[in-house]
Amino acid sequence: MRVRKAVIPAAGFGTRFLPVTRTIPKVMLPIVDLPAIHYSVEEAAEAGIEHVVLVISRGQEATSEYFGRVPALEKALEDRGNTALLERMLAISDMIDITFVYQDEPLGLGHAVLMAREAVGDEPFAVFLPDDIIWSDTPTIGKMIDIYGERGGAVISVKEVPDEAVPSLGIVDPERITDDLSRIRRMVEKPKLEDAPSNLAIIGRYVLPPEIFQEIERTTPGAIGEIQLTDALDAIRESQGAYAYRFPGEHFDVGTPLGMLKASVYAALHRDDIGQDLRDWLRDTT
Numbered sequence: 001m002r003v004r005k006a007v008i009p010a011a012g013f014g015t016r017f018l019p020v021t022r023t024i025p026k027v028m029l030p031i032v033d034l035p036a037i038h039y040s041v042e043e044a045a046e047a048g049i050e051h052v053v054l055v056i057s058r059g060q061e062a063t064s065e066y067f068g069r070v071p072a073l074e075k076a077l078e079d080r081g082n083t084a085l086l087e088r089m090l091a092i093s094d095m096i097d098i099t100f101v102y103q104d105e106p107l108g109l110g111h112a113v114l115m116a117r118e119a120v121g122d123e124p125f126a127v128f129l130p131d132d133i134i135w136s137d138t139p140t141i142g143k144m145i146d147i148y149g150e151r152g153g154a155v156i157s158v159k160e161v162p163d164e165a166v167p168s169l170g171i172v173d174p175e176r177i178t179d180d181l182s183r184i185r186r187m188v189e190k191p192k193l194e195d196a197p198s199n200l201a202i203i204g205r206y207v208l209p210p211e212i213f214q215e216i217e218r219t220t221p222g223a224i225g226e227i228q229l230t231d232a233l234d235a236i237r238e239s240q241g242a243y244a245y246r247f248p249g250e251h252f253d254v255g256t257p258l259g260m261l262k263a264s265v266y267a268a269l270h271r272d273d274i275g276q277d278l279r280d281w282l283r284d285t286t
């Protein structure tokens, strides 16, 4: 079955970004002049996904407004004859169909995905964690959808990380199929380095079968009362198989201020309008 929908959970507190996330949703923080969420939605659209289900919390309406029309601004740009900028603005609201669903309490990533159940229905879907930005020539999720089409099961993106990062991430035990694809034997959440089966860490892109929803419902909340995705993923791995895709390209975790800063500098350095100025300034300042 074709993968037509994507779920983007964005209802967390964003505590690592406090105090700004007291009032501004984490996914609306900018990388130069585009909010982080723009990149996930754009990747979905470029991969041919038709519909995004964005999970937000009450008070995070700035996220839904970003993808809507802004009539007063559009009129002002039109009156001023700034058609290039007007077209850029219209392209954002025309990018893809988006449904917003609420998660009233941040009860965990698994719970956030479950909030999208009705909007997704009985079909496979993609999940994007918007903190993970991947810049690649072709959309990572598109390649993962192809793998799902060939093999079914769950398809999860992974990246080789340095030893010091292993104990804070979800790590897979891979059985090689090709250079960039493995069957997952097991997944270990935050292992000690000596217990880790590899250095391949799970990054926020998934293609999942609809049965994941039943599995999330069966999941009992963990120590801090949150329903995670890990147990449900492991149940799918056992019943249908799971595959790890090692994606090419640049990955940034923009869920922390340092990661966001790195992504911003990287993006700015690659822009024609400001890249050279920034490069000169960095050279003179450091």
Ligand code: UTP
Binding pocket: 009, 010, 011, 012, 013, 014, 015, 016, 017, 026, 055, 103, 105, 106, 107, 108, 109, 111, 112, 129, 130, 131, 255
């Ligand atoms: P994170 O734990 O990385 O994000 O969740 P967070 O909770 O917003 O940030 P911190 O840890 O407090 O700094 C991964 C993704 O899952 C979403 C988050 O919004 C983020 O995009 N999420 C997490 C939900 O939508 N609901 C939840 O209950 C938990």
